[in-house]
Amino acid sequence: MTVWDRPEPPPPPVPLDRERIVAAAVALADEGGLTAVSLRKVAARLNAGPMRLYGHLSTKDELFDLMVDAVQAEILPDTQPGDWRETLRVVAHRTRRTVLRHEWLADLLGGRPTLGPNGLAVTETQLAALDGLADTDTVLRAVETVGAYVIGALRREVANLRAERATGLSKRDWQRAHGPHVTRMLATGRFPALARAVHDGTEVDAETSFTTGLDWVLDAVATRLPRPPA
Amino acid sequence: MTVWDRPEPPPPPVPLDRERIVAAAVALADEGGLTAVSLRKVAARLNAGPMRLYGHLSTKDELFDLMVDAVQAEILPDTQPGDWRETLRVVAHRTRRTVLRHEWLADLLGGRPTLGPNGLAVTETQLAALDGLADTDTVLRAVETVGAYVIGALRREVANLRAERATGLSKRDWQRAHGPHVTRMLATGRFPALARAVHDGTEVDAETSFTTGLDWVLDAVATRLPRPPA
DNA sequence: TCGGGGTCGATACAGTGTATCGCTATGAGA
DNA sequence: TCTCATAGCGATACACTGTATCGACCCCGA
Known part of the structure; x- marks a missing residue:
């Protein structure tokens, strides 16, 4: 493998916190509705694997709750x-x-x-x-x-x-x-x-x-x- | 393979119609909530493969609509x-x-x-x-x-x-x-x-x-x- | 330098809705 | 009655879901 066909290095993973996760989820939902919100897609927006989210959430429903509270502001x-x-x-x-x-x-x-x-x-x-x-x-x-x-x-x-x-x-x-x-x-x-x-x-x-x-x-x-x- | 280990013949498939499908779906939902309603499980209740339902429905949302209307009676x-x-x-x-x-x-x-x-x-x-x-x-x-x-x-x-x-x-x-x-x-x-x-x-x-x-x-x-x- | 412990996330699994298309079964024509 | 075409059915396949598991890695103490 040469430098030429070496794949693009992945972007540095963003340090996660609930706020960032919820913001990404809200953005996805605004664009494509609730069905467009999947843990994989949310994680992808943050350059992370799906399971990284489980450090900050325990379930998808919890993410929904957080989304609701966020926009209630x-x-x-x-x-x-x-x-x-x-x-x-x-x-x-x-x-x-x-x-x-x-x-x-x-x-x-x-x-x-x-x-x-x-x-x-x-x-x-x-x-x-x-x-x-x-x-x-x-x-x-x-x-x-x-x-x-x-x-x-x-x-x-x-x-x-x-x-x-x-x-x-x-x-x-x-x-x-x-x-x-x-x-x-x-x-x-x-x-x-x-x-x-x-x-x-x-x-x-x-x-x-x-x-x-x-x-x-x-x-x-x-x-x-x-x-x-x- | 002998007669002894021949698997149980499948029960004869029930002739399907919307009414029967919806009734099965409602029963499933009553027992386990909306998330318990999947096309596969509904079909299984009627001894049918999943795709048989698509002869009477065009989408899962349509099934939900029919369920709502059914109980609205x-x-x-x-x-x-x-x-x-x-x-x-x-x-x-x-x-x-x-x-x-x-x-x-x-x-x-x-x-x-x-x-x-x-x-x-x-x-x-x-x-x-x-x-x-x-x-x-x-x-x-x-x-x-x-x-x-x-x-x-x-x-x-x-x-x-x-x-x-x-x-x-x-x-x-x-x-x-x-x-x-x-x-x-x-x-x-x-x-x-x-x-x-x-x-x-x-x-x-x-x-x-x-x-x-x-x-x-x-x-x-x-x-x-x-x-x-x- | 080595060993151990703890966490992180890739892999795996069971399940989803539905598109595709090979098979079968029917019906027409000879 | 036999042959063939056709139309529809439903098994298989696919892309995707949420999440359990557990191996690998990294950091810290000795």
Whole structure:
């Protein structure tokens, strides 16, 4: 073997730490979705063999947890907003922006308890905003309810986004979009209310839809706060 | 080779159809979760090779869609309940029971648009219940909002259920349950409202929590219906 | 300089979804 | 009834997954 056919020396291995691993995983997921995240590919990005990761993680699910917590940092508001309602609204909208930036987050949100530092910080922000406005149990219920709505709404939004993308830029044409299947279904007459809704419904953009539902839920919360802020 | 060591003849292959395939997949998922569903195992249950399934499915995701639609049949109420509120409540509770019977459903719900016959039937039921009580857009918004809450709440409920199961029957001891990690976090003093909430909060069972939040959301919907039923 | 201990990561394994394509079994034509 | 073409089925193969194992290497103490 001469110098000429000696293979390129491998790049010097990067010293690993959780932060770097998670950053690489997030980058991969942003580019190709959750399924593009494999321990081999993450390790390859760091010029390492797969097993090196196991010094810092014990399982792939743990990596997912760390990824979720990492991007949850983007949810925390930079400045404390005004009243409780504004706080919950801002957190919800920042959650939405984060999910749209990292679509894979929709697949993970709500799938496991979020106990990382950033996840706890988000919860802390919400609880602090409602602190003193009602008894602890009501406050907890409020945060849970709003959180449930946000997760469900964002999952649906991303699901629709992907479906539209997959069937080729189809916006409101539900029917044509998802192939003749749905059209045929609606034509059977077994779903009259649904058919009418599809026919009469206005096309509303996802953000408005999200905001409207959120306001409804926030109204519901407001009703349960016995001590409105002065 | 003699007759004695001739291997057992394979059982006669079952004639396949979608229904049988989906039933086998659902059974596997009920027993071992979504990860226990592999095309090979599903096929094995039907005494078939893996590729036989591809005559009836084109991809594994399609199988998941069919599984979701299959169990959604359990959500449809047997008898039409009274007013719109009762209808939405019943559908929500039946959804919850279905998710608890098939925990894997929590992983799939909201992940893709539900366009199967049963999924459409569920939507139809909800829309029909609200038909005429408000303009189409408001009705759609109402169904979406309630649906988002239900999906989010059930995902969290199942996530907590699994976490409790994994850390060994730990109920409300969040802190001890998830190891010293959360305890340490709370002890840092960075999450005062959260610490207080964990300390003061009453233990409420999941069903009550679900029902309470649901009632809040239904109240919010009621506010937007201009024409209350006579 | 030698020996021992501890860690790191290459190799190996059991399993995945699915593309490919040789075989078989059927049906038509003579 | 015999022959041949064809169409579809499913065994085999492939690329890839997460992770257990364990041999090799390196560093430190003697």
